[in-house]
Amino acid sequence: MKFGVVVFPGSNCDADCYWVIERVLRQPVRYLWHGDGEIPDVDCVILPGGFSYGDYLRAGAIARFSPIMRAVAQFAANGGLVLGICNGFQILLEAGLLPGAMRPNDSLRFRCCPTWLKVERYDTPFTCAVPRGRTLRIPIAHFEGNYYADPQQLRQLQRERQVVFRYATRDGRVVPEANPNGSLDNIAGIVNRAGNVLGMMPHPERCAEAVLGGEDGRYVFESLIAYWQQKAGDGPR
Amino acid sequence: MRYMVRVLVKFKAGVADPQGRTILAALHSLGYEGVRDVRAGKLFELVVEGTDEDAVRSRVEEMCGRLLANPVLEDYEVSVLRALAGEGR
């Protein structure tokens, strides 16, 4: 499965995603430059974490206008798989590829710590390989991860089952104490209606190797590969 | 002509404003009990070229809608403060 990792000015988890895909998952991967207007032959586009344009206006606000984002929107509209992690999620929100917006954490402090995620859906390309019932331990690291949607958007998210990850306790209870940033309904990750674009604040690439203290993040990448292989097996390619 | 334009961006009513809340608490702890509410927002001051105030205002409003504010969360207010003398063409 071929991956592309977008490099925006100020991305800083681009190399981490690249590393995990190449060295841990052993899949082909290339960087996609923000200034390019086209997406080459890849099966999944990753918008990595970091501080595109320094997050100087709002996280993701400037990056969404990069030429590559027009191509990403097209790629997504054609059913391509798009994974936005942290700043990547913020960019997807600003670009309108996912509903809602991010506010600063309610503590007004940057927060880097492990979180436990309840997986709300297993029928997405991003979660199909997660063992049922397993709460995932994946770290966050952000200042603006306090998800907000207006009431109408929220109703739509619920109706369409678009929430994929919620912050939870270790045993999977979604309670206010488990919410690290004030996010609405403990939302940590959502998909678009079609289910091919996911945004998540936690960083799966930071816990894909045992030496870094956990491997739960691998499930996200392995899901993508499993989904893709299945699809390739199903239909003509 | 060049104009000095002020843009204020605030959270919409109803959107919780953690920064405002924190500042309010800090002001109280400094003894400013009389402060009842604080809302935090952003200020941008732009120098913009244009033929007249109205044209400049509507251009900046467009910038707000596209970039300077996030319509899901924020409202904005544009005011053209003054024409900048001696710097126009």
Add this chain to the structure above:
Amino acid sequence: MRYMVRVLVKFKAGVADPQGRTILAALHSLGYEGVRDVRAGKLFELVVEGTDEDAVRSRVEEMCGRLLANPVLEDYEVSVLRALAGEGR
């Protein structure tokens, strides 16, 4: 009485404003070539109790000096926007 007070905080002239510069570049790349300068700052809107406008203004100026702005880096501007009807005592 309660008053709505607006505080604008900006970097002093001469201080580098990376945020403003980055926004300026973004506006240019969106085609807003006519924008010549952008300075970014902060906005606070406070509801403050006080006997009259002057008292409120000078109290808020004091808050600016102590908390809302850092005078070595920033200037501030306080304006009392209006008395809030029906909410005073």
Add this chain to the structure above:
Amino acid sequence: MTPEQILARRAWRQMALRDEEYHRLVEMLGRHPNWTELGMFAVLWSEHCAYKHSRLHLGQLPTEAEWVLVGPGENAGVLDVGEEMAVAFRIESHNHPIAVEPYQGAATGVGGIIRDVLAMGARPIALLDSLRFGPPEEPRCRYTFAGVVSGIAGYGNCVGVPTVGGELYFEEPYRHNPLCNVMCIGILPRSRLRRARAAGIGNSVILVGSRTGRDGIHGATFASEELDERSEERRPAVQVGDPFTEKLLIEACLELVERELVVGIQDMGAAGITSSCAETAARAGTGMRIDLDRVPLREEGMTPYEIMLSESQERMLIIAPRGKEEAVLEVCRRWGLEGAVIGEVTGDGHLKVFWRGELVADVPVKALAAGAPVYDAPASPPSDLEQRWRVPSLPEPTDCGEVLKLLLRSPSLAHKSWVWEQYDHMVQVNTVVLPGADAAVLRLKGTRKGIAASCDGNGRYTYLDPYRGAVLAVAEACRNVSCVGARPLGITNCLNFGNPEKPDVMWSFREVVRGMADACRALGVPVTGGNVSFYNESPAGPVYPTPVVGAVGLLERIEERVPSVFPGPGYRIALLGSTRAWLQGSEYLKVMYQLVAGRPPEVDLRLERAVQQVCRAAARRGLLASAHDCAEGGLAVTLAESCFSPEPVGASVKLPPELGNAAGLFGEGPSRVVVSFAPQAESRLRALCVEHGVGLLLLGWTVAEARLQIRCEDRVLVDEDVGGLMAEWQNALPSLMG
């Protein structure tokens, strides 16, 4: 101002140059300087740039070892770690800026030290921060503390360099003079090592990064009739960090190095263009000609003086091969950065500065970069030194459990996650041992190795005895690195002191350097660089003499790292090394009696070295389940911290009679490590200890029930629920900070 007016008004004095310094520079120049030249000398001959009061003494520090590729004198030290890889590292202070603007002061400090490491051709992979503030009960101190932490976070997180460790103390003398020292570590393939040298006549001098504005044009060299109050006003005293540009600068510079477009590279710190040009030319024995009309400016109407002295952040100076200018500028453009060819390397040994077609400065680079005088300032011990050593006789505590809790919530000992959760400590996916352990451990991608790092320096000890305090600081930094199983390869140091013109400050400075030199020699660890920060002094007095030691160590195999908490029940607990502990200078005296008193212990450096060797050898052989340096708060605090794993573990400990008192429980001292190990490892561990002449005192067992029990003979000294102790320790900082 003309040279005549300078002379008439003795304008150098306003620039903090002494009369004899002025005469010295006139002699070197062979004439009177003009205004711009005077400014250039004044900054480069300032204490900050020229180390006038410290240079003489710093020479004592050992700087060599087989694996040292670059020692002091460059922007950062560089160590060979094998497999064609090298590690660059350095520490620097930003104390004065944080006193006036905590957030930006700290942020720009991070930016500066990152560029030092970048200037070696290294990719910055980690930061550590060593912080000192006044009492946290004081709102102003909390404000400074919170601002500094968020400034480090704001900058470090944005540039994508993880902050993996540091230290934090709160003490009265830092009330008006908070300290912020930041250390940066970078890695590079050995072949990409670059020097800050302007070599090759005809090569181009290229300025990359932010535009030059009126930032930070020198407090020290400030003031004159020309630079009147109005221009003073225009000149911001504090600078604003731009981590976004810094991130682009990192990527662009590394790409330039990789593509062999860099002959020399230098960051632009204090005195910006002046120092970077003069220093690179001086190191290469060349000269330079630069044209100020080509420098991209942020503001209109800047004078040559201002351009030469501007300290605008996020700029680097690149010396590029002649003919490659366009290739360099192309890389800059791709990264969205401005670059400008501002001059060329010459062979005449002079820095010649042109502006609007005129020669506005012409100075021999050697005079600028190396001509400053060196002072041997008078030194004498403070008159009350021996008084500081007196400790009144004190009663034994009645409830040791309560004392333990008090110590655990003392802000200097409490859990620091309130700080490091604000730092991205994981970006770059190298952080194997996260903040909270004795030393952070980073893997070296592409090898099996790891890098360990720790920052240490207890100012209270140094205040009480500067020589011993410095030895203790070096010993602790190296011990922390050894506790995780790594071999200390080198240290960098930041020496924070008051006014060196005061004999007692100078004396403590000299004692500290002497102590550091002795400790480094005994432990076989070279000093590869550092920073001196004087004048940390207010009317209330100087800071504690505060040497901060940043140690870097190497783990040959990352799997051999040792955790600092007990892994679970059923392990043996022992005290490795010395069993001696002192209440002198301890946190116990401060917390219980508000006493900063007593002479801190002398380190037996032979024993210290042996203890560290045992830690490492045991780690390599897989004998240790955990190891935790026994530092501030003593044995009781160390045992408690060892229980504080994510799944709390209990410990049942029995102390020998001589340790069953306040000194035994809460006393501090070097060369002690609390270890745990599987029972079957005991004989091999013991053999190692015997081989190195190190003691191993069995204390007890880890147990499933999460209680910490410390007994001595038939007395129960401590019997506390680990969860409760942990809550005290974890909640202390958050509840202070609200």
